[in-house]
Amino acid sequence: MRIALKGLPRRSFLFALGAALLLVFMSLWRACWRPFLIWPREGAIPEPEPNRFREGDKTPVSVVHGKDVERVVRTAIDLIGGLEKLDVQGKTVLLKPNILDGSPPPTTTNPRVVRAVAKALFEAGAARVLVGDMSAFFKLPTRKNMESTFIKMMAEEVGAEMVPFDEGDWVSLDIPNGQFLKKVYVTETLFKVDRVINLPVIKTHRSATYSIALKNLVGMTHFRHRPYIVSRSHWEEVIAELNLVFTPDLHIVDGTRIMVEGGPWKGRSIDSDLIIAAGDRIAAEVVGLGVLKHYCDLPGVRDVNVWDQRQVKRAIDLGLGVKGADELEIEERDLEPGTPGFKGVMETVRKAVLGERSE
Numbered sequence: 001m002r003i004a005l006k007g008l009p010r011r012s013f014l015f016a017l018g019a020a021l022l023l024v025f026m027s028l029w030r031a032c033w034r035p036f037l038i039w040p041r042e043g044a045i046p047e048p049e050p051n052r053f054r055e056g057d058k059t060p061v062s063v064v065h066g067k068d069v070e071r072v073v074r075t076a077i078d079l080i081g082g083l084e085k086l087d088v089q090g091k092t093v094l095l096k097p098n099i100l101d102g103s104p105p106p107t108t109t110n111p112r113v114v115r116a117v118a119k120a121l122f123e124a125g126a127a128r129v130l131v132g133d134m135s136a137f138f139k140l141p142t143r144k145n146m147e148s149t150f151i152k153m154m155a156e157e158v159g160a161e162m163v164p165f166d167e168g169d170w171v172s173l174d175i176p177n178g179q180f181l182k183k184v185y186v187t188e189t190l191f192k193v194d195r196v197i198n199l200p201v202i203k204t205h206r207s208a209t210y211s212i213a214l215k216n217l218v219g220m221t222h223f224r225h226r227p228y229i230v231s232r233s234h235w236e237e238v239i240a241e242l243n244l245v246f247t248p249d250l251h252i253v254d255g256t257r258i259m260v261e262g263g264p265w266k267g268r269s270i271d272s273d274l275i276i277a278a279g280d281r282i283a284a285e286v287v288g289l290g291v292l293k294h295y296c297d298l299p300g301v302r303d304v305n306v307w308d309q310r311q312v313k314r315a316i317d318l319g320l321g322v323k324g325a326d327e328l329e330i331e332e333r334d335l336e337p338g339t340p341g342f343k344g345v346m347e348t349v350r351k352a353v354l355g356e357r358s359e
Contacts, residue, residue: 040170040185048247051321052085053279058329059322061278061287063349065342066335069256069275073116076252076277079331085279086249089125091194094132095160096248098201098216101139102148106201106259106269113199113254113275115154121197122159131155132189133219134165142166163189170222177318178241180230185222186245198248198281202288203259204267208235209300211264212288213251213281214311214320215239220246236310243281243320251284252277260296270295272345273336282321283328285312290349306352325354 053060062079066072077083086093095117097109118129131151135142142164146152152162165187175181190196200216207228208215218226218239227238255274259267274291278284289306296302306312307324316323330350334342 040172041188043171043173043186043191045173045175045245046190046247049249051279052087052249053080055081055329057327059278059280059283059327060329060331061276061280061283062331062333063287063291063346064275064277064333064335065273065339065345067273068335069110069112070116070119072273072275072335073113073252073277074120075333075335076275077120077250079333080277080279083120083124086124086195088121088195090127092128092130092192093121093126093195093197094130094163094189094193095155095197095199096216096220097131097133097151097199097254098211098219099133099142099145099149099151100136100264102135102145103265104149105254106203106257107263107265108145108149109151109199109201109254110256111150111154113252113256114151114160115158117197117199117252118155118160119158129155129158129160130163130189130193131160132163132165132187134187137223140166165189165220173245175241175244178244180234180238181225181241181244184225184242184245187220190220190246195250196246196248198251198284199254200251200284200288201254201258202272202292204261204263204292204296204298204301206263207232208239208311209298209309210289210292210311212253212292213284214243214315217246217248217281218242237314239311240314240318240320243315244318247320248281250277250279251281253284253288255288255291258292258295260292261298273339274345280321282312282315282323285315285321286328286353287330287349290352291345293352294345294348328353330354 060080062076064076135145169188170185205211227235230238253276261268286306
C-alpha cells in the first residue's frame with residue numbers, strides 16, 4: 001500500500017526532500033559546512049597594537065548626542081583624538097558592524113553609522129574600506145542581509161566594499177591562555193587589512209545579558225566556536241576569550257537606537273541618538289553598559305555593577321583593556337542641547353562607570 005503525503009507518493013516525497021536538503025547543503029557550503037570538512041590553514045594571533053588613543057595613563061571615551069548621524073560620528077572620533085591617530089593613509093580598513101540578520105536597527109548596526117565612518121576614513125586617506133560580518137547560521141547569506149539592512153547600499157555610496165565572511169576562507173588560531181577555548185577559526189579577512197574598526201550596537205541579549213563591543217567581535221569567528229556551541233552556561237566568558245584572537249584599533253558604538261528588552265533578535269527599543277567612541281574595547285563596553293542601565297529595567301543590567309559583568313570581568317582578567325574607572329576619562333558633547341534627556345543619561349553613565357554622583 002502506498003502512503004501519500006500531500007498528493008505525492010512516499011518515494012517521490014523522499015526524493016524531493018533529499019533534493020531540497022542537498023540544495024540547502026550546497027548553498028551553505030562555503031559559509032558553514034566546508035570549515036567542518038576541510039581544515040582551515042594554520043595561523044598565528046597577530047601581535048596586538050597598543051591603544052592608539054590613550055593619553056598618558058588615561059583612556060578617553062566620548063559620548064555624543066545628536067540627530068545628524070554623520071556629524072555625531074565625526075565629533076565622537078574627534079573628541080578622543082581624531083582619525084589621524086589611526087594613521088589610515090594608504091591603508092585598508094575593515095569595518096565590523098553587527099549584521100545579525102536582515103532586520104533594521106537596533107537588531108543590526110545603523111547603516112548611516114557605517115556610511116559615516118567609511119566616508120570619514122576615505123577623507124582621511126584610506127585606500128580601501130571593507131565592510132564585513134557573518135550573519136546568524138539560519139539567516140545566511142550575509143550578503144543578502146547587507147542588502148536588506150541598506151548597509152551595502154549606503155556604504156557603497158561612498159566607495160566601501162562588502163566582504164561577507166561566509167564567502168571567504170578561515171584561519172585556525174591557537175589560544176594558549178583560554179579556559180573554555182583552545183582553538184578558534186577566524187575570518188581570513190583579518191589578515192588582509194591594516195586596521196579594524198568595531199561598529200557594535202547596544203542591545204540586551206537573552207543568553208549573554210547584553211551585546212556591545214565584546215560580543216560584536218564574535219561575528220568574526222566561525223560557528224563551531226560560538227558561545228552556544230562551546231558552553232551554554234558560560235556565554236559571557238567565552239565571548240571574552242574569543243576576543244583574544246584580535247584587537248580592533250577603534251570602537252564606534254552605535255547608540256542611535258538601542259534595544260532595552262528582549263534581544264538580540266527582537267525587543268523593546270528606544271531612540272537615544274548617541275554615539276560612543278573609544279580605542280579600548282573594555283572602555284567602550286562599560287560606557288555602553290552605563291547607557292543601557294539608564295534605559296533598561298532588566299535585573300541583569302540594572303542591578304549589576306558594570307565592572308562586575310561577567311564579560312567585563314573575564315576580559316579584564318585576560319588583559320584585553322582597561323582594568324578600572326581610574327583609567328578612564330569620559331568626554332561628552334550634546335549637539336542638540338535643547339533636546340531633554342542627555343544630561344540624565346550622562347549622570348547615569350558617570351555614576352555607573354566612574355562612581356560619580358550628581359550634585
